[in-house]
Amino acid sequence: MSLNVIQPKPRLSGRELVRIVLSMSVACLAGAAVLGLVYLGTDRYRRASAEAAERGAIHDMLGLEADARLLEVRQYLVPGARRVVYRAAPLGATSGTAHEVTFTLDGALAGERDVPVAVPVGKELTPLGRMFVAARAGQPAGFVVQGETRGYKATIRLFVAMKPDFEIVDMRVIELQDDPGLGAEVAQPWFREQYVGRTAEEIARLDVTRDPMPEDWKQALVALARRAPDGPARHRDLLQRERTRPIYAVTGATISSRAVTEGVRKTVDHFRRRWWLLAPHLEGSL
Amino acid sequence: MSRARAWLTAALAALSLAAGTARAAEVRVLSARVVAPSELRLRFSAPLPRADAENFRLTHAQAPDIPIPVSRVRLADGNRVVLTFEQRLMPAEHYRLELADPPLAHDVRPAAWALLLSVMIAAAFINNFVFTRYLGLCIFFGVSKKRDTAIGMGIVFTLVMIFTAMVSWSLDTFVLRPLQLGFFQILVFIGVVASVVQFLDTMLRKTHPVLHRKWGIYLMLITTNCIILAVPLLNAQASNGPLDSLALAIGSGAGFALALFLMSCARERLEYARVPQPFQGLPIAFALAGLFALAFMGFSGLDFFR
Amino acid sequence: MSTVIHPGPAPGARQLILNGIFAENPVFRLALSLCPAVAVTTTVLNGLLLGVAVLFVQVLSSVTVTLAKRLIHPRVRIPVYTVIIAVWVSAIDMSLAAFAPALYAQVGLYVKLIVAFAIIISRLEVFASRQPLVPTFFDGLGMGLGFLLALLMIGAFRELLGSGSFAGIPLVPGKPLLFFALPAGGFFSIALLMALFNWIERRNQGGRAGPAKSAGGHGV
Known part of the structure; x- marks a missing residue:
């Protein structure tokens, strides 16, 4: 390291010391100014693109038209009070009103009110989860629910899309930190599309196998994921056979495959119970 | 009565x-x-x-x-x-x-100790900084030629890592986050690393000149190392608490020291091996590191709680 | 470190760029800043993103230093260089997070770690602080391009062998040699490519000994 050779240094004169301090301060101030400007310039785009990506994923998973109405419902825990608050507002809204419904932990209604979207939730509330409700003509047209599960190395976050009768329409892995080629393969289309078309009851009993996946089923799943024109038909035909069979694990990533299956099961199960409580109170917002 | x-x-x-x-x-x-x-x-x-x-x-x-x-x-x-x-x-x-x-x-x-131990084991073995996250490679290949140097570097490194991780954690938690100045993160963390290294260097030179002559050079090498910076960044990314941050720092430091030690042992023997000419020097060292990385993959199923 | 110090008059732009790409390629020849070279190169696109980030940081920092070199007191030049690099890394980091979020999610940590890259600060010290604006710009460009190309090469090698695709487009069915996409495969890929660079150079020099040995002497 030629940069860091320790050399004996001559003593500094007072004037030089002032110059050094000045030089460092100017560098730091100029740096801070540049960073502040860049932050102000990019932050808006960062938020916008994060929101657009989320909205795009939801639209794509549910097959929604561009102007579909999307409601975002966030769930919070009121620590110490044994209460859960749901706050529903149109996705990405910065103005207007949000509808807040509060339940006790045992499922009894504890309160309901409208609040302006601009008012942030209390700092003491602990965020629990998020779900998105697509609405058509005042009726729910589909749900996307965020779930998480403990993967092989770290937490895996999922989006599970359901029809109003809780049949799975799509599943996406939105965050995982596994090895590429092994655990990370659970994000592959052929793996995630296996959940599509199964009902909530089937998901609740779903198992995972290490058997190799039949080649025709794999091709049908890939076709479905690529939105090929004959994809849905091929998938429907084979689903009759596969419906009663377990999920085929990714070779070399059985634990991740089980974790994802457990995550989907939990997400669907919890959402069903919550929606059953929540639905009557959100009719006005759809 | x-x-x-x-x-x-x-x-x-x-x-x-x-x-x-x-x-x-x-x-x-x-x-x-x-x-x-x-x-x-x-x-x-x-x-x-x-x-x-x-x-x-x-x-x-x-x-x-x-x-x-x-x-x-x-x-x-x-x-x-x-x-x-x-x-x-x-x-x-x-x-x-x-x-x-x-x-x-x-x-x-x-239990807290179990969690800390699991964070430490994960950082040292499962996500070993050198072999699975590829951090600190410049120093890793530079310092792993002799066993003595590797051990000295490993110790100095772990100590500096713990120090910087805790200082950075405090700054991030008590200054940057409350003031929403997250975009200063990189600047602040590298500043912390540089100041801590400078501080330790001065301390060591004043108090233990012999030690300083022996280990001072490693201190200087640390400033331009990415591992030391990666620990505060990972802590900030995961919003870790103080104990988790400490455990990650100790585990990462220990993992790096272990990697240095293993590699130096293997490289001392490599001196006597006949290596094809294009592979001499760094290429064969990389292949060696690859073998270690392959071996470390075996740890990745390890779960303290399973 | 055997980086040549450039105190004399600077060579031409073309030569400076080629120098960064071949003779002093940061990854293969100088063995500097290797961490990201192994870490993010499981696919070509990841390598591209990081390479572009380094290119920008190198050029911007070099230009900043050469413009401000009169103001920088020699006693504190290293801290000032560090501040300059950290500022530009933060700026690039924020821009990538805003404009390429999907790719950034995979390599975010390594973009932040550019701040500790030995290659950038060593170019500031050996070149930008001694040369005028124009050569500094081209030197930074050459080093950045050399780094970018090295990352692209390793990325293409690993993605092709490991996942059987190029930039996400599947070329070969299945995964020919999954090993190369795994963490350990990164080390082997670099070993192979580095040996290839040495071999080519040795042949070009008509079998004179040296390159292999010189590569061995590097690494901080």
């Missing part, structure tokens, strides 16, 4: 009653441990008045509104209860147990 006796009996009765109620009110959860796949083992300070399934309500910390159904309650002896659930429970996760009678609530979570 008889009157005094009556008083005495009354006082004794009151005392025993008080003790009795105190004991009834004082039923506490002494320990709660999740045992895979689906059991919760509880120890109370006193026998429970009710031991039916409805008396217990267990929820996951992330889903406090959805109780996990209890399938069986087993009384081991008076104070011990084993609950079996219809779903799998994870020993590493957080749950909350509530009792109806007596009204009690208890957070079920792995």
Whole structure:
């Protein structure tokens, strides 16, 4: 390291010391100014693109038209009070009103009110989860629910899309930190599309196998994921056979495959119970 | 006489009653441990008045509104209860147990030492900075030629890492986050690394000149190393608490020291190996590191809680 | 470190760029800043993103230093260089997070770690602080391009062998040699490519000994 050779240094004169301090301060101030400007310039785009990506994923998973109405419902825990608050507002809204419904932990209604979207939730509330409700003509047209599960190395976050009768329409892995080629393969289309078309009851009993996946089923799943024109038909035909069979694990990533299956099961199960409580109170917002 | 006796009996009765109620009110959860796949083992300070399934309500910390159904309650002896659930429970996760009678609530979570140990093991073996995250390679290949240097570097490194991680954590938690100045993160963290190294260097030179002559050069090398910066960045990314941050720093430092030591042992022997000419020097060292990385992949299924 | 110090008059732009790409390629020849070279190169696109980030940081920092070199007191030049690099890394980091979020999610940590890259600060010290604006710009460009190309090469090698695709487009069915996409495969890929660089150079020099040995002497 030629940069860091320790050399004996001559003593500094007072004037030089002032110059050094000045030089460092100017560098730091100029740096801070540049960073502040860049932050102000990019932050808006960062938020916008994060929101657009989320909205795009939801639209794509549910097959929604561009102007579909999307409601975002966030769930919070009121620590110490044994209460859960749901706050529903149109996705990405910065103005207007949000509808807040509060339940006790045992499922009894504890309160309901409208609040302006601009008012942030209390700092003491602990965020629990998020779900998105697509609405058509005042009726729910589909749900996307965020779930998480403990993967092989770290937490895996999922989006599970359901029809109003809780049949799975799509599943996406939105965050995982596994090895590429092994655990990370659970994000592959052929793996995630296996959940599509199964009902909530089937998901609740779903198992995972290490058997190799039949080649025709794999091709049908890939076709479905690529939105090929004959994809849905091929998938429907084979689903009759596969419906009663377990999920085929990714070779070399059985634990991740089980974790994802457990995550989907939990997400669907919890959402069903919550929606059953929540639905009557959100009719006005759809 | 008889009157005094009556008083005495009354006082004794009151005392025993008080003790009795105190004991009834004082039923506490002494320990709660999740045992895979689906059991919760509880120890109370006193026998429970009710031991039916409805008396217990267990929820996951992330889903406090959805109780996990209890399938069986087993009384081991008076104070011990084993609950079996219809779903799998994870020993590493957080749950909350509530009792109806007596009204009690208890957070079920792995012991702090177990969590710290698991973070440390994960950082040192499963996500070894050198072999699976590829950090600090410049220093890794530069310093791993001799065993003595590798050991010295490993020790200095771990110490500096712990120091910088804690200072950065405090700055991030108490200054940057509350003021929403997250975009200064990189600048602040590299500043912390540089200042800590400078500080230790001056301290060492003034107090232990001999040590400084031996280890000062490693201190200087550290400033331009990415591992030392990666630990605060990872801590900030995961919003770790102070203990988690400390565990990550210790584990990462130990993992780096281990990697340096192993590599230096292997490279000392490599001196005597006949290596094809294009592979001499760094290329063969890389291949060697690749073999270690392959071996370290074996750790990746390791879970302290499974 | 055997980086040549450039005190004399600077060579031409073309030569400076080629120098960064071949003779003093940061990854293969100088063995500097290797961490990201192994870490993010499981696919070509990841390598591209990081390479572009380094290119920008190198050029911007070099230009800043050469413009401000009169103001920088020699006693504190290293801290000032560090501040300059950290500022530009933060700026690039924020821009990538805003404009390429999907790719950034995979390499975010390594973009932040550019601040500790030895290659950038060593170019500031050996070149930008001694040369005028124009050559500094081209030197930074050459070093950045050399780094970018090296990352692209390793990325293409690993993605092709490991996942059987190029930039996400599947070319070969299945995964021919999954090993190369795994963490350990990164080390082997670099070993192979580095040996290839040495071999080519040795042949060009008509078998004179040296390059292999010189590569071995590097690494901080």
